Amino acid sequence: MVSSDGHSNGDAVGSSTVGDISAPQQLFIGGEYAPSSDGGTFPVYNPMTGAKLYDCASATEDDYERAIQSAAVAQKTWSRVGPSAKRMIFLRAAEILEKYMETEAPALMSAEVSGTRFWTKVNTISGVDNLRETASLATQIKGEILPTDKPGTTVLLERQPLGVVLAISPWNAPASLTVRAIATPLICGNTVIVKPSEFSPKNQHLVVRAMIEAGVPKECLHFLPVSAERTPALTEFAVKHPLIRHVNFTGSDRVGRIIAGHAATCLKRCVLELGGKAPVIVLDDANLEDAVEAVAFGSFANAGQICMSTERVLLHESIAESFKKAFLARIESVKAGNHEEDPDVSISGLFTPASTKRVQKLLNDAVSAGAKLLCGDVAASGPRLTIMAPHVLDDVTPSMEIFQRESFGPLVCLTTFKTDEEAIELANNSDYSLSAAVFSKDVMRALEIARQVRAGSCHVNNPSVYLPAGTPNGGIGGSSGYGRFGGMAGVLEFTEIKIISMGPSGVKYPI
Incomplete structure (x- = not known):
C-alpha cells in the first residue's frame, strides 16, 4: 500500500510523514x-x-x-x-x-x-x-x-x-x-x-x-x-x-x-x-491610477519571477512624470522581507543567491550606461542575500542589456515615447514575445496597438501577468x-x- 506522502507503508518513512517536509522524496x-x-x-x-x-x-x-x-x-x-x-x-x-x-x-x-x-x-x-x-x-x-x-x-x-x-x-x-x-x-x-x-x-x-x-x-x-x-x-x-x-x-x-x-x-x-520581457505601453489618455496599480502588480508579484512579469514600461512623454510620481508612491507600500519572519510581506527572496547577483549586475551595468535609479539601492538582505526591494530604472534605452535581457527579478525599466508608432517599435524591440499590455481610455486605439505588438498575449487595461484558466498561452517565436x-x-x-x-x-x- 502507498501512503499519500509518496512512500510505501513498508518503508522506514511511512504514512505518518504526510506534511513532514524533512521526509525523503521518492520516484x-x-x-x-x-x-x-x-x-x-x-x-x-x-x-x-x-x-x-x-x-x-x-x-x-x-x-x-x-x-x-x-x-x-x-x-x-x-x-x-x-x-x-x-x-x-x-x-x-x-x-x-x-x-x-x-x-x-x-x-x-x-x-x-x-x-x-x-x-x-x-x-x-x-x-x-x-x-x-x-x-x-x-x-x-x-x-x-x-x-x-x-x-x-x-x-x-x-x-x-x-x-x-x-x-x-x-x-x-x-x-x-x-x-x-x-x-x-x-x-x-x-x-x-x-x-x-x-x-x-x-x-x-x-x-x-x-x-x-x-x-x-x-x-x-x-x-x-x-x-x-x-x-x-x-x-x-x-x-x-x-x-x-x-x-x-x-x-x-x-x-x-x-x-x-x-x-x-x-x-x-x-x-x-x-522567457519574457513584457512591455506595458501607457498612452497619453490612460487612467494612470489603473496603470500604476497594474504595473506594480505585474512587476513585483513573486519578486518578478514570472515569465509574464512587466519588465519594460513605455510611457508617453506627456504623462511620464505624473506616472513616475504615482508609481514611486505606490511602491512604498510594497513590502520586501523574509516571509518566514513576517508573513505579510509582498516580496520575499529570489530563488538563489546567484539570481540576486545577476539582477544586481544588470542594474549596475544599466546605471553605468546612463540609466537613472529612481527606487532601490541594489542591495540584498536575508541570511543568504536573496531578498531585494523593488527597483525602478528610468531613461532606459534599447541599447542597454537590461532592456533586452530577462531579469527575472524585482525591477522595472521606464522609457518614454512620443507617438503610438514609436511605442510599438519599442515594444517589439526584443527577442521575447510572450506577454504585453496597453493602457488607454480609448479602447479601439489600444486594440489597434495591441494587434501590432509582437506578443502571444497583449492585454488592454490589464496587467501583463494575466491569464484566465483555459487561455492558450505561449510565445510567438524567438526567446x-x-x-x-x-x-x-x-x-x-x-x-x-x-x-x-x-x-x-x-x-x-x-x-
Whole structure:
C-alpha cells in the first residue's frame, strides 16, 4: 500500500510523514514509489536560509526507461477511457489539490521557493481552475467528416492522442505550472512522464498525488526528479527516446534552445513556453491610477519571477512624470522581507543567491550606461542575500542589456515615447514575445496597438501577468518559444490528426 506522502507503508518513512517536509522524496514509476535504481539522491535546500530540507531520489536512465515503457503500455488503455470518466477524475483531482494547497502547500512553498502567502493562493487558484477547465475539454476533442468526389466514400478526420508525453515543469509556480504541463496531455488520452525542477520536487509532487488519488491510473503518470548534475544527460535521453512522442517545457530560453535542439534531431514536436520581457505601453489618455496599480502588480508579484512579469514600461512623454510620481508612491507600500519572519510581506527572496547577483549586475551595468535609479539601492538582505526591494530604472534605452535581457527579478525599466508608432517599435524591440499590455481610455486605439505588438498575449487595461484558466498561452517565436498550453489550442498541440477513409466495394481501378 502507498501512503499519500509518496512512500510505501513498508518503508522506514511511512504514512505518518504526510506534511513532514524533512521526509525523503521518492520516484513514482509504474504505480509504485521507489528509490532510484542506483540509490542516488540529491539535497533540496531552503533557498533563503541554505538549510537542507530533505533528500530527493535522483532518477537514472534505467528509471526513465522503465517509466517510459510503462507509460507506453498504459496509454493504450487510457486512450480508450470515455470522456465522462476522465472529466470526473479531473474534477475530483481539483477538489483534492485544493485541499493539499490549503494544508501542505503553504509550508512547502515557503520552504522550497520562498513563496509568500499570496503566491500560494495564486498557485491554488490557477492550478485548481486549470484542472476544472481542462475537465471541460473532455467532450471537445472532436473530428470532422470531409466531402469527397469519389462516390460512396466517406473521409473522417479524427483527433488521436500522441502517446507518451515528457513534461518538464519549473519551480517558480510549482503547482500551477505542473498542472498545466500534464492536464491537457492527459485529458487528450496521452500518458505523461513528469520531470520536476530540482528546486521544488515536493510542491510539484502534490499535483501528481492529487491526480493519482482522484483516479488517474497509476501507470499513466510518472514522477521522476533528477539532480542538477544528471539533468543534461537524462533530458537528452528522454527527449530523444523513440517512445516519447511530444515534449513540453516551461523555463529559460537557454534550456529551451537545448531541448529544441535535441527534439530537432528526431523531428519531435514541442511546446516551449520560455522567457519574457513584457512591455506595458501607457498612452497619453490612460487612467494612470489603473496603470500604476497594474504595473506594480505585474512587476513585483513573486519578486518578478514570472515569465509574464512587466519588465519594460513605455510611457508617453506627456504623462511620464505624473506616472513616475504615482508609481514611486505606490511602491512604498510594497513590502520586501523574509516571509518566514513576517508573513505579510509582498516580496520575499529570489530563488538563489546567484539570481540576486545577476539582477544586481544588470542594474549596475544599466546605471553605468546612463540609466537613472529612481527606487532601490541594489542591495540584498536575508541570511543568504536573496531578498531585494523593488527597483525602478528610468531613461532606459534599447541599447542597454537590461532592456533586452530577462531579469527575472524585482525591477522595472521606464522609457518614454512620443507617438503610438514609436511605442510599438519599442515594444517589439526584443527577442521575447510572450506577454504585453496597453493602457488607454480609448479602447479601439489600444486594440489597434495591441494587434501590432509582437506578443502571444497583449492585454488592454490589464496587467501583463494575466491569464484566465483555459487561455492558450505561449510565445510567438524567438526567446519566448512556441506552441500553446490551454484550451482548444492545447488540444491541437497534444493530439494528432488521423485520416480514415471508408470506400464502397466493387470499385475497379485503372491499372
